[in-house]
Amino acid sequence: MHANHETEPTVHAHGGENPAEPGHDHGGHDHGGGHDHHDHVASFRRLFWIMLVLAVPVVVFNDMFAHLVGYHLPDAAWVGWVSPILGTVVYLWGGRPFLTGAISEIRGRAPGMMLLIGLAITVAFVASWGSTLGILDAQLDFWWELALLVVIMLLGHWIEMRSLAQTTSALDSLSALLPAEAEKLDGDDIVTVSPDTLVVGDVVVVRPGASVPADGVIVDGSADMDESMVTGESKPVARAVGDHVVAGTVATDSGLRVRVTAVGDDTALAGIGRLVSEAQNSTSRAQRLADRAAGWLFWFALGAAVVTALAWTVLGMPDDAVVRAITVLVIACPHALGLAIPLVVSIATERAARGGVLVKDRLALEAMRTVDSVLFDKTGTLTKGEPTVTGVEPAPGHDADDVLALAAAAEADSEHPLATAIVGAAREKSLTVPSASGFSSSPAVGVTATVGEREVRVGGPRLLDETNTDELPVADEWRREGAIILHVVVDGAVVGALRLADEIRPESREAVDALHALGISVVMVTGDAQAVAETVADDLGIDRVFAGVRPEDKADTIAQLQAEGRKVAMVGDGVNDAPALARADVGIAIGAGTDVAIGSAGVVLASSDPRSVLSVLELSRAAYRKMKQNLWWAAGYNLAAVPLAAGILAPIGFVLPMSVGAILMSASTVVVALNAQLLRRLDLTPEHSARVVLDRAHTGREH
Numbered sequence: 104m105h106a107n108h109e110t111e112p113t114v115h116a117h118g119g120e121n122p123a124e125p126g127h128d129h130g131g132h133d134h135g136g137g138h139d140h141h142d143h144v145a146s147f148r149r150l151f152w153i154m155l156v157l158a159v160p161v162v163v164f165n166d167m168f169a170h171l172v173g174y175h176l177p178d179a180a181w182v183g184w185v186s187p188i189l190g191t192v193v194y195l196w197g198g199r200p201f202l203t204g205a206i207s208e209i210r211g212r213a214p215g216m217m218l219l220i221g222l223a224i225t226v227a228f229v230a231s232w233g234s235t236l237g238i239l240d241a242q243l244d245f246w247w248e249l250a251l252l253v254v255i256m257l258l259g260h261w262i263e264m265r266s267l268a269q270t271t272s273a274l275d276s277l278s279a280l281l282p283a284e285a286e287k288l289d290g291d292d293i294v295t296v297s298p299d300t301l302v303v304g305d306v307v308v309v310r311p312g313a314s315v316p317a318d319g320v321i322v323d324g325s326a327d328m329d330e331s332m333v334t335g336e337s338k339p340v341a342r343a344v345g346d347h348v349v350a351g352t353v354a355t356d357s358g359l360r361v362r363v364t365a366v367g368d369d370t371a372l373a374g375i376g377r378l379v380s381e382a383q384n385s386t387s388r389a390q391r392l393a394d395r396a397a398g399w400l401f402w403f404a405l406g407a408a409v410v411t412a413l414a415w416t417v418l419g420m421p422d423d424a425v426v427r428a429i430t431v432l433v434i435a436c437p438h439a440l441g442l443a444i445p446l447v448v449s450i451a452t453e454r455a456a457r458g459g460v461l462v463k464d465r466l467a468l469e470a471m472r473t474v475d476s477v478l479f480d481k482t483g484t485l486t487k488g489e490p491t492v493t494g495v496e497p498a499p500g501h502d503a504d505d506v507l508a509l510a511a512a513a514e515a516d517s518e519h520p521l522a523t524a525i526v527g528a529a530r531e532k533s534l535t536v537p538s539a540s541g542f543s544s545s546p547a548v549g550v551t552a553t554v555g556e557r558e559v560r561v562g563g564p565r566l567l568d569e570t571n572t573d574e575l576p577v578a579d580e581w582r583r584e585g586a587i588i589l590h591v592v593v594d595g596a597v598v599g600a601l602r603l604a605d606e607i608r609p610e611s612r613e614a615v616d617a618l619h620a621l622g623i624s625v626v627m628v629t630g631d632a633q634a635v636a637e638t639v640a641d642d643l644g645i646d647r648v649f650a651g652v653r654p655e656d657k658a659d660t661i662a663q664l665q666a667e668g669r670k671v672a673m674v675g676d677g678v679n680d681a682p683a684l685a686r687a688d689v690g691i692a693i694g695a696g697t698d699v700a701i702g703s704a705g706v707v708l709a710s711s712d713p714r715s716v717l718s719v720l721e722l723s724r725a726a727y728r729k730m731k732q733n734l735w736w737a738a739g740y741n742l743a744a745v746p747l748a749a750g751i752l753a754p755i756g757f758v759l760p761m762s763v764g765a766i767l768m769s770a771s772t773v774v775v776a777l778n779a780q781l782l783r784r785l786d787l788t789p790e791h792s793a794r795v796v797l798d799r800a801h802t803g804r805e806h
Contacts, residue, residue, distance in 0.1 A: 326341075
């Protein structure tokens with residue numbers, strides 16, 4: 104960032120930094136420069152207030168404004184110099200961001216809002232000095248217009264930049280997954296070191312509940328690894344000696360010793376970081392609506408001024424030619440156009456935040472209305488992301504509640520996610536859970552405890568092998584559905600089986616139905632097995648399923664859909680979703696998810712309710728309607744006022760007075776501001792958004 108950002112911010116188009124500056128992209132993504140971005144917004148706010156204070160005397164002591172409003176200025180000699188002197192300060196200081204932006208647009212050969220504003224304030228500045236010094240016509244005294252123009256444009260840019268202020272860096276969040284310290288074997292001693300200092304070949308100790316500090320291979324021990332933040336797999340995966348583990352994954356139940364095989368940029372986590380960075384950069388080049396309008400308006404104004412000057416000169420009135428051409432260039436500056444988009448964005452993002460939707464990237468909000476496919480990550484998005492007991496099958500002669508109570512008693516002292524699910528299920532049913540003693544846990548086998556006089560064991564297939572018992576017949580059906588199956592063994596005999604699965608959120612079905620009602624295709628992607636994925640998809644009525652997808656391939660899945668010509672919104676919550684969220688046309692992160700996913704997304708949902716996607720769609724469409732209406736109002740004023748200012752009706756005796764043009768200019772700004780306020784009426788609660796869509800579809804079917 105430039106040193107002068109504290110006092111002299113530079114902008115490009117609607118609040119994005121000047122593209123000539125290093126270290127910025129247009130997508131509003133901030134790769135570690137969050138503080139700079141906030142300093143930038145603060146400096147813009149400060150500049151706006153300073154210019155507002157200076158603009159008041161410029162306007163009040165201006166002859167033309169006083170004549171227009173109908174009051175008299177004192178006869179003192181100094182009065183005539185207040186507007187020129189302070190107006191010059193406003194032009195040079197307050198106008199600097201627009202002038203530097205205009206220069207950048209000239210260099211980039213892409214005329215837009217900056218060049219239009221820069222041209223208008225420069226013409227107004229030169230003409231006003233010409234008028235003040237008596238070189239040009241007195242009616243070219245535009246000091247008050249110049250001051251108001253700079254202040255209104257600074258307000259528009261400050262509002263927009265504030266709405267785009269970025270709070271989270273995806274790449275910072277990725278590194279936060281790694282432990283702050285690592286325990287390294289040094290001979291027979293264990294020493295605490297920073298993960299940054301690890302080298303390939305080091306052996307590290309990973310304690311139960313701790314995360315792995317670097318990619319490596321297990322050399323001692325076995326554990327159920329929670330890999331959900333990297334793979335999306337909802338259930339812990341058993342890893343033993345010789346298995347590969349990834350930095351950031353967590354050993355849930357046992358300690359391990361891991362030989363480091365990759366550090367720094369070579370780790371899987373760093374690879375995900377690169378994918379996020381590349382995908383963010385690839386989505387940040389969208390052209391904005393108001394910039395295009397400003398570009399067209401620039402050529403329109405310039406052409407109109409040239410034609411005006413030539414026409415009045417040909418008619419033998421060169422003095423009028425100068426006055427009319429300058430008036431056209433000043434009047435063409437888009438007061439309303441400068442506020443049309445920022446106000447809508449600001450109000451839309453504020454309204455969204457109150458509805459639990461945080462809009463981080465305006466381009467994402469604009470793109471949402473064109474989406475025709477919504478891709479949901481399964482785990483933690485359509486489902487709760489944690490195992491739940493979904494079935495209890497007692498062996499003949501046993502009771503289901505007794506089986507669940509015994510399992511809960513045995514699992515009571517375990518912190519494993521499956522144990523938590525079993526204990527929770529017993530609590531939900533208000534079962535009396537007997538007390539247990541002698542608890543022990545064996546990784547990848549199960550738990551053992553004494554309940555009363557009986558030995559109770561709960562575990563998977565290895566437990567059945569160890570106890571030489573057979574699984575219940577229902578296990579085959581459950582396995583086809585991709586469920587987790589645990590058997591309960593009492594004194595060496597199977598008394599029942601538990602079916603555990605990642606529970607579908609109750610809101611997911613309504614979200615899918617509402618999206619279908621809008622004609623939007625619903626796709627699901629997951630790291631889970633095909634059987635698990637298809638069970639969920641069939642239950643929810645999902646159109647397409649991509650199962651067993653590795654983290655790095657999720658972004659490829661998005662690319663595949665985009666190659667089919669689809670506009671894709673991705674909804675996810677894990678680190679493994681981050682590259683896909685950034686690659687999608689619109690990335691929507693579930694707020695309950697990780698900071699990395701949130702950092703990679705353009706939109707963040709405060710709740711985990713998948714119906715919130717409907718809220719984003721409704722907001723996008725409503726905001727786009729307001730943007731279009733405001734652009735037509737703003738540009739319409741210019742399209743009408745410029746020909747009148749040029750003197751197109753002069754043959755019938757009408758030439759638009761500068762004062763009337765200024766009033767019309769202000770009126771169009773007020774209309775734009777009031778129209779944007781109507782967005783505040785939107786109800787963006789997830790249940791309301793889904794209900795509105797479904798009611799509309801139901802009514803349509805009836806008709």
